[in-house]
Amino acid sequence: MAAVDQLEAGGRPDPDREWWRTAVVYQVVLRAFADGDGDGLGDVAGLRSRLPYLADLGVDAVWVNPWYASPMVDAGYDVTDYRALDPRYGTLEDAEALVREAHALGMRVLLDVVPNHTSDQHAWFRAALAGDEAARARYLFRPGRGERGEEPPNDWESCFRGPAWTRTTGSDGEPGDWYLHMFAPEQPDLDWSNREVHDEMLDVLRFWFDRGVDGFRVDVAHGLVKAPGLPDAEGKDRRTQEHPGWDQDGVHEVYREWRALADAYDPPRVFVAEAWAARRAERLPLYLRPDELHTAFEFEPLHVAWRARPWRDVVDRSLALAEVSGAPCAWVLTNHDVVRQATRYARSQWAEKGTNETERARWPTEEPDLALGLRRARAAAVLVAALPGVLYLYLGEELGLHEVEDIPADRRTDPIFVRSGGTDPGRDGSRVPLPWSGDVPPFGFSPDRRPDGSPPAEPYLPQPARWAALTAQAQDGDPSSTLSLYRRLLALRREHLVPAGGLRWLDAPDDVLALAREGSPVQCWVNLGADPVALPAGGRVLVASAPVVDGSLPGDAGAWVLAG
Numbered sequence: 001m002a003a004v005d006q007l008e009a010g011g012r013p014d015p016d017r018e019w020w021r022t023a024v025v026y027q028v029v030l031r032a033f034a035d036g037d038g039d040g041l042g043d044v045a046g047l048r049s050r051l052p053y054l055a056d057l058g059v060d061a062v063w064v065n066p067w068y069a070s071p072m073v074d075a076g077y078d079v080t081d082y083r084a085l086d087p088r089y090g091t092l093e094d095a096e097a098l099v100r101e102a103h104a105l106g107m108r109v110l111l112d113v114v115p116n117h118t119s120d121q122h123a124w125f126r127a128a129l130a131g132d133e134a135a136r137a138r139y140l141f142r143p144g145r146g147e148r149g150e151e152p153p154n155d156w157e158s159c160f161r162g163p164a165w166t167r168t169t170g171s172d173g174e175p176g177d178w179y180l181h182m183f184a185p186e187q188p189d190l191d192w193s194n195r196e197v198h199d200e201m202l203d204v205l206r207f208w209f210d211r212g213v214d215g216f217r218v219d220v221a222h223g224l225v226k227a228p229g230l231p232d233a234e235g236k237d238r239r240t241q242e243h244p245g246w247d248q249d250g251v252h253e254v255y256r257e258w259r260a261l262a263d264a265y266d267p268p269r270v271f272v273a274e275a276w277a278a279r280r281a282e283r284l285p286l287y288l289r290p291d292e293l294h295t296a297f298e299f300e301p302l303h304v305a306w307r308a309r310p311w312r313d314v315v316d317r318s319l320a321l322a323e324v325s326g327a328p329c330a331w332v333l334t335n336h337d338v339v340r341q342a343t344r345y346a347r348s349q350w351a352e353k354g355t356n357e358t359e360r361a362r363w364p365t366e367e368p369d370l371a372l373g374l375r376r377a378r379a380a381a382v383l384v385a386a387l388p389g390v391l392y393l394y395l396g397e398e399l400g401l402h403e404v405e406d407i408p409a410d411r412r413t414d415p416i417f418v419r420s421g422g423t424d425p426g427r428d429g430s431r432v433p434l435p436w437s438g439d440v441p442p443f444g445f446s447p448d449r450r451p452d453g454s455p456p457a458e459p460y461l462p463q464p465a466r467w468a469a470l471t472a473q474a475q476d477g478d479p480s481s482t483l484s485l486y487r488r489l490l491a492l493r494r495e496h497l498v499p500a501g502g503l504r505w506l507d508a509p510d511d512v513l514a515l516a517r518e519g520s521p522v523q524c525w526v527n528l529g530a531d532p533v534a535l536p537a538g539g540r541v542l543v544a545s546a547p548v549v550d551g552s553l554p555g556d557a558g559a560w561v562l563a564g
C-alpha cells in the first residue's frame, strides 16, 4: 500500500515518488554494453553515447553493475574504493554526466552496492592483514580448528566452490588466522556487527545519492549478517535450507537505517534486493516491510521450465508474496549470473526448473535449437511484460542474444570457471559485448579508433560471427525483429498496463497462459505448447511474438489482444 505521504492531493499515487512500482529497468553490465575509448571494455562514455537507444527502447531506469575501483576478480563485485570509478570505466565527472543525461531523457539511474564484502585489495583489508586491530575487526578473522589451527573455523562453503575460509600468513611467515569469504578469497566478508561498517556503507550511499543517483540494487542483501558464533552449517544447502551464513534477523536493522536515509531525499531514493532467502515465502516479505527495502527480485523465472503449469505457479506464488508484503513483484527473465533465456529454452525442458549448474552441464551433450530458443524467449517477453509490477531487462535480451557457449578457456574471466577447475564454464557467456552495427566484430561495440588514433583492442570477450544478423542496426526498422517486439511491448505496456490493476487468469487450453489485468481491455495469450491455438474471436492483435494468421496463435508464441 502506498503510504499516505506518497499520495498526491486527490489520492492518486505520485508518479515522481512511486515510479519504482511499475518501472521497466534495464540492467547494464558496463564492460559489455558499449566501449567509448577503444580499450575493448565497455565504459561510462559508451553508455552515455547509447542512452538515446535506451530511451527509444522505452525503459524508465538503468541499473549499472558495479563501476567502482576494482581488481575485477569478480567483474567488479570486489570493490577497493566505493567512492571512485575504476579508471577503465571512467571518472566521477563521467558518472555525474551520465546521471544528468539519463535524467534529461526521463530515465532514472540505479547503481549496485556491494555491502557484504570488499576486495582483498581494499585499504581496510590490507591494513587488517598488516595487523591493524581496528581494521581486522571490520572483517571475520577467526582461528582455525585442529591442533595447529590447520582446519577452517567452520564447514561453510563458498558460493564459488571450495571452503569459505582462507588462511592468512603472519609477518613472521607462520600460518595465522583464517578469514571468511562467502564468494572468492579475493572478496573478504565484512563484519556487520561492527558499527564502523554500518557507518561507512551509509556514507557510501549518501555519497551517490548526493550525486543524483536514484537508488541501489543491493548485492547479496540476505548475506550481510551471520549467525552469532558462526556455527557449522552441517551440510545445509544455502539455497533450500536455513543456513547460518544467510538470512539472519539482524540484517533488517541495516535496511531500516538505509530506508530512513533514502526517505530523507526528495524524491526518495529506492532499493531493490538481491535476496535468496531459503524460506522465501515466509522470509522475503520481511525485507519488504514499509520501513525496509522497496522491492526484491523475483528469481523463479530465471530457472523455471518453458511449461505452462510451472510458469503459472511461479506467477501465483510471486503475486501471493506481493500481497503479503505490499511491494510490487520485480520480474526478471535473466541477468548476469544466469544462462540467457534464449539458450535455456533452446534445449529439452526440465519437468519444473533447472539450475545454472544443470543448465551449463548439458552444453557439451545436447545440441541447442537456437531458433526454437529465440521463439520461446520472445514469447516469454510477451508474458512478463503483461505482469503487474516492475520489469527488469538484461542487456542484449532485446536483441534476442543467446548465451555464448564456446568462449575459449584462456579468455574466460569468471571465478566460477577458475575455482571449478574449468569443469563449470561459469557466467561469461551472458556477458559478451553487445553487437551494435556492421558485419564483423566488434560490431560497433568499440569506436573505429582510440583517442591516439590507433585501432581499438579486441572486445574483452569474443563475439560470435553470427551476431552480424542481430546487431541493433540490423534490427532497427525491421518490424519482425526482437528489438521491434521489445519496443512495441514496452510502449503498449506503458499505455495499457502500467495504469492497470491486478491479474486475472482467463480460461485457456492446458499449454496456454491467458491473463487480463483489472481495468484494462488487453488480454495476454502465451502458447507454451507446440500446437496453434485460437485467440479470442473478434479480438484485435496489438503485438505478437510470431505472425498470427486467421486468429490462430502458433506454438511457442505470445500475443496481446484487445478484446473485441
Ligand code: NOJ
Residues within 6 Å of the ligand: 074, 077, 114, 183, 219, 220, 274, 336, 337
Ligand atoms: C551476486 C552478483 O550478482 C554476482 O555477480 C556476484 O558474483 C556475487 N553477488 C558476489 O558479489
